[in-house]
Amino acid sequence: MNVNTPHKASDFRPSAGREHLGKSPAWLDGVREAAMERFREDGFPSPKLESWKFTNLSPLARTTFRSAEATKGRKITRVDLEPYRLTPDCHLIVFVNGRFRPDLSALDHVPDGTRVVDLVAAGEDDLQALIAPPAVAVEPRARTLFDLNTACMGGGAVVHLGRGAILDPVQLLFVALPEAEPAAFHLRNLIRAEAGSSATVLESYVCLGEGTYWTNAVTQIDVAPNAVLRHYKLQAEGSAAFHVAETSVRLDHQAAYRMFAASLGSQLGRNEVDVDLAATEAVARLAGTTLARGAQHLDTTVRIEHSMPRGTSGQEFKNVVDGRAHAVFQGRVRVAPDAQKSDAQQISRSLLLSKTAAADTKPELEILADDVKCSHGATIGDLDEEAFFYLRTRGVGEAEARSVLIDAFIGELIEHITVDSARTYFRRAFDHWLADGGRP
Amino acid sequence: MLKIEDLHVEVDNREILHGLDLEIPKGEVHAVMGPNGSGKSTLAYALAGRDGYAITRGRILYQGRDLTAMAPEERAREGVFLAFQYPVEIPGVVNANFLKSAINAVRRHRGEAELDAIEFLKLARQRLKLLNMDEALLSRPINVGFSGGEKKRNEIFQMSMLDPRLAVLDETDSGLDIDALKIVAEGVNSLRGPDRTILLVTHYQRLLDYVVPDQVHVLAGGRIVKSGGKELALELEAKGYADFVKAAAA
Ligand SMILES: Nc1ncnc2c1ncn2[C@@H]1O[C@H](COP(=O)(O)OP(=O)(O)O)[C@@H](O)[C@H]1O
Numbered sequence: 306m307n308v309n310t311p312h313k314a315s316d317f318r319p320s321a322g323r324e325h326l327g328k329s330p331a332w333l334d335g336v337r338e339a340a341m342e343r344f345r346e347d348g349f350p351s352p353k354l355e356s357w358k359f360t361n362l363s364p365l366a367r368t369t370f371r372s373a374e375a376t377k378g379r380k381i382t383r384v385d386l387e388p389y390r391l392t393p394d395c396h397l398i399v400f401v402n403g404r405f406r407p408d409l410s411a412l413d414h415v416p417d418g419t420r421v422v423d424l425v426a427a428g429e430d431d432l433q434a435l436i437a438p439p440a441v442a443v444e445p446r447a448r449t450l451f452d453l454n455t456a457c458m459g460g461g462a463v464v465h466l467g468r469g470a471i472l473d474p475v476q477l478l479f480v481a482l483p484e485a486e487p488a489a490f491h492l493r494n495l496i497r498a499e500a501g502s503s504a505t506v507l508e509s510y511v512c513l514g515e516g517t518y519w520t521n522a523v524t525q526i527d528v529a530p531n532a533v534l535r536h537y538k539l540q541a542e543g544s545a546a547f548h549v550a551e552t553s554v555r556l557d558h559q560a561a562y563r564m565f566a567a568s569l570g571s572q573l574g575r576n577e578v579d580v581d582l583a584a585t586e587a588v589a590r591l592a593g594t595t596l597a598r599g600a601q602h603l604d605t606t607v608r609i610e611h612s613m614p615r616g617t618s619g620q621e622f623k624n625v626v627d628g629r630a631h632a633v634f635q636g637r638v639r640v641a642p643d644a645q646k647s648d649a650q651q652i653s654r655s656l657l658l659s660k661t662a663a664a665d666t667k668p669e670l671e672i673l674a675d676d677v678k679c680s681h682g683a684t685i686g687d688l689d690e691e692a693f694f695y696l697r698t699r700g701v702g703e704a705e706a707r708s709v710l711i712d713a714f715i716g717e718l719i720e721h722i723t724v725d726s727a728r729t730y731f732r733r734a735f736d737h738w739l740a741d742g743g744r745p
Numbered sequence: 746m747l748k749i750e751d752l753h754v755e756v757d758n759r760e761i762l763h764g765l766d767l768e769i770p771k772g773e774v775h776a777v778m779g780p781n782g783s784g785k786s787t788l789a790y791a792l793a794g795r796d797g798y799a800i801t802r803g804r805i806l807y808q809g810r811d812l813t814a815m816a817p818e819e820r821a822r823e824g825v826f827l828a829f830q831y832p833v834e835i836p837g838v839v840n841a842n843f844l845k846s847a848i849n850a851v852r853r854h855r856g857e858a859e860l861d862a863i864e865f866l867k868l869a870r871q872r873l874k875l876l877n878m879d880e881a882l883l884s885r886p887i888n889v890g891f892s893g894g895e896k897k898r899n900e901i902f903q904m905s906m907l908d909p910r911l912a913v914l915d916e917t918d919s920g921l922d923i924d925a926l927k928i929v930a931e932g933v934n935s936l937r938g939p940d941r942t943i944l945l946v947t948h949y950q951r952l953l954d955y956v957v958p959d960q961v962h963v964l965a966g967g968r969i970v971k972s973g974g975k976e977l978a979l980e981l982e983a984k985g986y987a988d989f990v991k992a993a994a995a
């Protein structure tokens with residue numbers, strides 16, 4: 306499959322990933338063809354669209370991609386994956402260049418009442434949930450990569466927690482092995498947490514080697530009444546990669562969703578998170594950080610919809626931007642007329658480490674209920690010159706003083722990570738970034 | 746030990762120090778006194794190497810070497826310490842971690858073995874006790890939520906840990922009640938010795954009742970306008986700075 310023109314992607318074949326979906330039902334074929342049609346019609350989202358005004362996908366649209374099937378998939382072993390694992394013994398499902406790799410996964414001890422499988426093994430119910438439109442509606446032309454994903458999805462993790470089940474933790478590890486010719490990986494994940502269940506899920510996107518490729522990931526999440534999902538995401542793609550992701554979350558009565566996302570990798574990245582507090586007393590706590598340097602452009606776009614009363618949402622996002630990099634944070638909160646007694650807080654802070662670094666933040670509040678508690682704040686600033694000098698007058702070197710202050714800036718965010726192993730995992734990724742590399 | 750010759754310092758394109766001369770022999774304690782805005786902190790920052798404090802003329806010789814070419818951390822490692830008039834709050838950076846890396850940076854530079862966590866803690870506890878300070882300070886972020894007095898004492902604590910050769914104390918006495926002043930003074934006195942040179946920058950002479958200087962210099966209009974023994978401080982206390990300011994302006 307190829308994309309040659311920026312906004313007309315006529316060469317994408319809707320069947321690209323179909324053979325990997327096993328005995329995919331006829332209705333799904335229809336859905337996928339229709340999705341492809343929409344993508345063909347509208348092409349890549351244009352920066353003329355309000356929700357894309359800070360992020361221009363034309364470098365992505367200009368690149369010609371092969372399908373994942375065409376990649377040879379250089380041999381890798383479990384040892385190659387060790388640095389990227391959450392813990393040596395957690396449940397693990399691995400995808401290499403978009404395809405499930407049972408030989409590298411560790412799913413033998415997944416507890417009763419839970420299921421972690423590849424998309425191929427998805428049931429009819431799962432497929433229905435997978436193709437559902439994202440939890441928060443936007444104008445269709447801003448969502449064409451979701452359509453493309455629907456049309457081309459060929460792999461992804463389906464995590465299912467039965468009533469009261471506990472899964473602690475599972476890692477979804479997506480490994481890219483770039484080759485000379487860029488390839489596109491359309492991943493589709495599903496996490497369904499039934500009533501009263503509890504899970505920790507880590508999504509990691511990593512790269513072995515260098516080269517251009519595109520991860521287009523969609524993760525659909527349903528959290529049933531009284532279920533708890535701790536969702537972590539590390540985006541540590543290769544430096545020439547494109548990463549576009551849509552995470553869509555529906556929360557039922559008293560469901561709790563905690564998310565922490567770190568974006569470190571890729572030349573051009575967009576992490577969209579849409580959360581619908583679709584029933585009463587749901588809780589969504591989102592936090593994350595973008596660490597960008599060089600010429601990276603990393604965008605985090607969050608939309609929270611308070612549809613029902615007494616919901617709580619929190620967003621705390623921090624950007625650290627160096628070099629000529631550009632970080633974007635867009636956070637939209639909408640409180641529906643019926644969603645009385647909603648509590649929605651949002652804060653974003655950006656730290657610019659160089660004169661050429663840039664950050665854009667766009668908070669948007671749309672409050673249609675009258676009895677609510679909502680606040681938002683955004684700051685953009687440089688490294689505190691006084692603090693920097695103070696540390697140096699004590700003998701701390703310039704580079705170390707810088708990294709101590711950056712670390713202090715993102716450090717308090719780590720408190721949002723309530724699972725110890727995940728905290729260690731992200732700590733390691735940040736330390737690595739601070740030390741230089743940009744990837745764990 | 747320290748020899749400042751014809752020092753001109755500009756901040757934001759405005760000259761603040763207009764040819765300052767000062768010499769402090771090794772092991773002595775000198776006080777620089779001056780009214781607000783006379784350039785005391787500017788002198789302190791110039792000694793510590795703060796960005797934006799441009800030395801446009803003159804030089805600073807420290808142990809015979811030109812200090813002005815050195816980065817702030819190099820000066821620190823060579824034994825220069827500045828106690829800030831307004832110690833900086835740094836949220837998210839824990840005192841103990843910061844101080845341990847600072848000490849070890851200095852020790853590495855001196856060719857001494859680094860302190861491990863236990864050695865560091867032992868030394869820190871001993872010094873804190875000397876300054877009548879709570880050990881809990883070690884696990885708190887730098888100066889965050891500290892009272893004015895605690896911040897000043899924390900500066901002296903850091904000084905005692907870093908063991909400098911030249912200590913510049915910028916109004917370490919201001920904002921302290923008499924008890925805190927005595928503790929700080931005791932701390933400074935305990936660090937007095939033949940190998941340590943101390944420059945006390947102060948507005949009031951009351952600290953000098955407790956830390957008796959070898960010499961006192963009056964800074965006015967960006968220059969040292971008078972130097973003398975400790976009795977000069979008393980004279981200033983009695984007469985104020987007005988005469989000196991007038992003389993400097995003339
Ligand atoms: N960062 C700065 N930017 C601009 N002017 C400054 C700055 N620091 C000091 N000054 C000016 O320099 C002069 C001397 O200040 P300072 O050295 O702080 O005096 P002191 O410590 O004796 O009170 C004052 O006029 C002050 O306004």
Ligand SMILES: [Mg+2]
Pocket residue numbers: 785786787830915916
């Ligand atoms: Mg001052």
